[in-house]
Every structure is written in C-alpha cells, then in structure tokens.
Amino acid sequence: MARKIGSRYTVHQVIGRGSAGTVWLGEGPDGPVAVKLLREDLAADQVLVGRFVQERAALTGLDHPHVVGVHDMVVDGSDLALVMDLVRGSDLRTRLEHDGVLSPAVAASVIADVADGLAAAHAAGIVHRDVKPENVLLDLAAPPGPAGAPRARLTDFGIARLVDAPRRTRATRIIGTPDYLAPEIIEGLEPRAAVDIYATATVLYELLTGTTPFGGGHTGAVLRRHVTENVPPVEGMPDGLWRIISECLAKAPASRLRAAELAVRLRELLPELAGVGPLAVPAQRGAPEEAPTPGEAVYAEADAATGGTHRRRRGPAVPLVPGPQPDSTRDTHTSLRRPSARELASYAEESRAQRDRPAAHRRTRAQMIRRRRTLAVLIAVVLLLAGAAAAWTAFAAEPPAGAAAAVHAPWYPRL
Numbered sequence: 365m366a367r368k369i370g371s372r373y374t375v376h377q378v379i380g381r382g383s384a385g386t387v388w389l390g391e392g393p394d395g396p397v398a399v400k401l402l403r404e405d406l407a408a409d410q411v412l413v414g415r416f417v418q419e420r421a422a423l424t425g426l427d428h429p430h431v432v433g434v435h436d437m438v439v440d441g442s443d444l445a446l447v448m449d450l451v452r453g454s455d456l457r458t459r460l461e462h463d464g465v466l467s468p469a470v471a472a473s474v475i476a477d478v479a480d481g482l483a484a485a486h487a488a489g490i491v492h493r494d495v496k497p498e499n500v501l502l503d504l505a506a507p508p509g510p511a512g513a514p515r516a517r518l519t520d521f522g523i524a525r526l527v528d529a530p531r532r533t534r535a536t537r538i539i540g541t542p543d544y545l546a547p548e549i550i551e552g553l554e555p556r557a558a559v560d561i562y563a564t565a566t567v568l569y570e571l572l573t574g575t576t577p578f579g580g581g582h583t584g585a586v587l588r589r590h591v592t593e594n595v596p597p598v599e600g601m602p603d604g605l606w607r608i609i610s611e612c613l614a615k616a617p618a619s620r621l622r623a624a625e626l627a628v629r630l631r632e633l634l635p636e637l638a639g640v641g642p643l644a645v646p647a648q649r650g651a652p653e654e655a656p657t658p659g660e661a662v663y664a665e666a667d668a669a670t671g672g673t674h675r676r677r678r679g680p681a682v683p684l685v686p687g688p689q690p691d692s693t694r695d696t697h698t699s700l701r702r703p704s705a706r707e708l709a710s711y712a713e714e715s716r717a718q719r720d721r722p723a724a725h726r727r728t729r730a731q732m733i734r735r736r737r738t739l740a741v742l743i744a745v746v747l748l749l750a751g752a753a754a755a756w757t758a759f760a761a762e763p764p765a766g767a768a769a770a771v772h773a774p775w776y777p778r779l
C-alpha cells in the first residue's frame with residue numbers, strides 16, 4: 365500500500381521496525397530511498413519536532429561512504445520522517461546472529477569502516493550516542509573489503525540526541541542501550557565523542573566473542589560493571605586487537621583512541637589477521653545468574669516490570685520517552701534512571717565485596733546445580749557401597765539353623 369510522505373516521497377513497503385519508528389522502502393525524485401517514519405507519539409512531541417528541524421542541517425550535511433546519508437527530514441502533519449540512503453543488505457546484528465562470531469579480519473574491517481564514519485561525524489561535531497550492531501548496516505551491493513568483509517555504514521546518527529530527554533530530566537535519565545554505555549554517561553557527564561569509541565570497541569569485542577564485555581544479567585548489574593570492572597580477558601584473542609579493545613574501553617574518556625586512530629590501527633592489523641579463524645568461544649557464555657546487590661535491586665525490579673532481564677545485549681525494550689512500547693521485539697534505545705552518586709559509590713563497594721567474598725558465595729546458579737548433582741551421585745555411590753557391604757556381611761555370616769533347608773527348598777508351592 366503506497367503512502368505519500370511530504371510532497372516528494374512515496375513509501376511502499378515496511379523494511380524493518382525499531383524503537384523510534386518504522387523503516388519503509390520508498391521512492392524519491394532521485395530514485396529509491398529508505399524512509400524512517402518516527403513513532404506517532406514522538407511526532408506529536410512539539411519539543412522533539414523543534415529539535416528535528418534544528419538538527420536538519422547537521423544531519424543532512426553528513427556525507428561519507430561509511431555513513432548512511434540522510435537526504436531529507438520531513439515534517440508533514442502527523443508524519444515526522446527521515447529520508448535516507450537505501451542500503452541493500454542487512455544489519456550487523458542479523459549477521460552476528462547468523463554467524464555467531466566473525467573472524468578477526470572481518471570484524472576488524474567492519475569496525476574500521478564504522479570508525480571512519482565516526483571520524484567524519486566527530487569532525488562535524490556530531491556524537492552518535494547509540495553505536496551498536498543494530499545501527500551498522502552492511503552494504504552487500506558494494507564490493508567487499510579486506511578478507512571479503514562486507515562494507516559497513518553507520519546509521520541512526522542523531523536519533524538518540526533528537527529523542528533525548530529535556531535538560532531537567534537528563535540529569536536523572538540515561539538514553540542509550542545498557543551494554544554499550546560508556547561509564548561517564550552512567551556517572552552523569554555530557555556524552556562526548558569518546559562515548560562512541562567505547563561503544564564501538566564493545567561492538568568489536570562482541571563480534572569476536574559473541575557477547576559484550578559487561579553485558580548479561582539485569583540492567584543494574586550491567587551499569588555497575590561498566591563503572592567498576594575491567595574487561596574480562598579472552599583466550600585466543602589476537603594481541604593487537606586486545607590492545608585496541610583495552611585502550612578503547614578505558615574508563616577515562618581521554619585515554620581512549622580517537623575515531624580516526626582507531627580506523628588506522630585496525631587496518632594496520634589486517635595483514636597479520638589474514639587467515640586467522642574465528643575465536644573458539646563457548647556457544648553461549650550466558651550471564652552468571654547473580655542475585656542483584658542492594659544497589660542494583662531497583663533495576664532488577666524495572667527489568668521484571670518490563671518482562672525479563674538483559675541477557676547479552678537484548679533485554680526488554682524500555683520506551684525511549686513516555687509512550688507505547690515499540691511494536692518490535694528488538695532491544696533498542698533505553699531510557700534508564702541514572703544511578704545516584706550514592707548508588708555509584710555503593711557499586712564500587714558491592715563490586716569489591718563480590719570480589720572479596722569467599723569463592724563459595726560467588727558461585728553461579730549453574731555451578732551450584734552442578735555441585736548438587738555431584739553430591740547426589742556421591743551419596744548414591746556411598747549408599748550402594750554400604751548396601752553391598754551389608755549384603756556381603758549377611759552372606760558371610762554363619763547361617764541360622766534351618767536356613768539351608770529354606771535356601772534349597774523348591775520355589776513352587778508344596779501341594
């Protein structure tokens with residue numbers, strides 16, 4: 365069913381849905397386009413419409429081969445739409461779900477493209493703020509890059525900023541996707557370019573290992589890990605990639621690489637990564653099922669209220685701004701309560717306490733189940749041995765008088 369968007373565009377068919385709206389295949393004066401039609405409740409928000417108009421010049425001016433270009437931004441009655449380059453391919457999340465993990469060379473090449481796109485955006489003063497596999501499109505119509513890697517293009521620039529809460533709520537809310545949030549965002553600092561580098565390194569880690577470094581479990585635990593924990597080392601990770609990931613996941617934003625440096629460092633590594641197979645990671649590492657610490661309990665309750673916990677990077681879609689839940693099952697932008705200074709301090713305490721707690725207390729539920737099973741098997745073996753010993757003792761003992769007759773008596777009843 366064709367539908368007109370403004371005076372210049374017609375959309376025909378839904379390509380996909382996200383938390384902010386629906387993406388349509390459309391037609392414009394210069395050929396096919398992708399049109400992202402923002403959700404009705406967003407389109408009805410006058411503050412957001414004002415911001416949309418303000419951002420038009422910045423977003424439509426970003427022209428780079430590794431960025432999905434925004435051609436136009438349309439405000440038409442109740443429609444608020446972004447008209448974009450149509451990318452023929454899929455997104456990186458779909459590819460990751462299909463392949464599990466990518467080879468180091470392919471992952472490095474894809475992330476180098478993303479870093480190139482970010483470098484152009486950062487130079488134009490635009491921070492993406494929601495870098496994640498869903499926002500990286502793989503252009504299968506373009507000739508492949510090194511190691512046969514598909515060319516990557518970053519999309520959804522400025523969407524997080526467009527739908528960001530007004531200043532008075534920004535102090536208490538976080539916009540983003542928990543697994544990819546830089547620690548300074550959680551601590552309440554203004555997001556700068558370095559937050560994109562942190563999120564990009566998180567995606568690189570995920571492409572190589574199948575999970576994000578700090579994800580898993582409920583949202584409060586994820587936020588705590590970003591602020592207090594170091595990146596867990598990964599067996600078999602090529603050294604060069606490990607160094608880059610560690611630098612870009614530094615807690616201090618100033619210690620992270622810049623986007624252009626990141627692209628150069630990754631491309632320099634490509635020759636030594638050629639032919640290296642994907643890392644042998646367990647099929648699904650899953651999150652340890654830890655109980656929430658007191659400081660995290662509020663997030664665990666919020667997770668339960670929205671239907672589950674954040675396993676890997678996909679949990680419940682918490683609405684970006686007040687309004688209906690997105691009509692998609694995909695985990696998307698999230699509006700979270702920002703932890704207070706006291707809670708942040710208690711995170712550090714809780715983290716230390718968890719580290720210092722005797723190992724028995726830190727056991728995951730899976731480990732406990734394994735322990736219980738082993739114990740049950742041991743008890744069964746002991747009981748069997750005890751039974752056997754008792755039987756042996758009974759046989760070995762002198763038979764009581766008449767016992768022999770009883771033993772040799774015929775089995776059939778006497779007539």
Ligand SMILES: Nc1ncnc2c1ncn2[C@@H]1O[C@H](COP(=O)(O)OP(=O)(O)OP(=O)(O)O)[C@@H](O)[C@H]1O
Pocket residue numbers: 379380381382383384385386387398400432448449450451452454455498499501519520694695696697
């Ligand atoms: N420019 C485009 N060209 C082709 N397909 C696109 C384009 N932009 C988005 N899509 C498709 O539409 C789907 C939905 O995109 P959208 O940006 O709305 O959501 P998302 O990025 O997956 O999630 P969210 O926006 O909630 O983070 C994408 O997964 C992708 O398959």
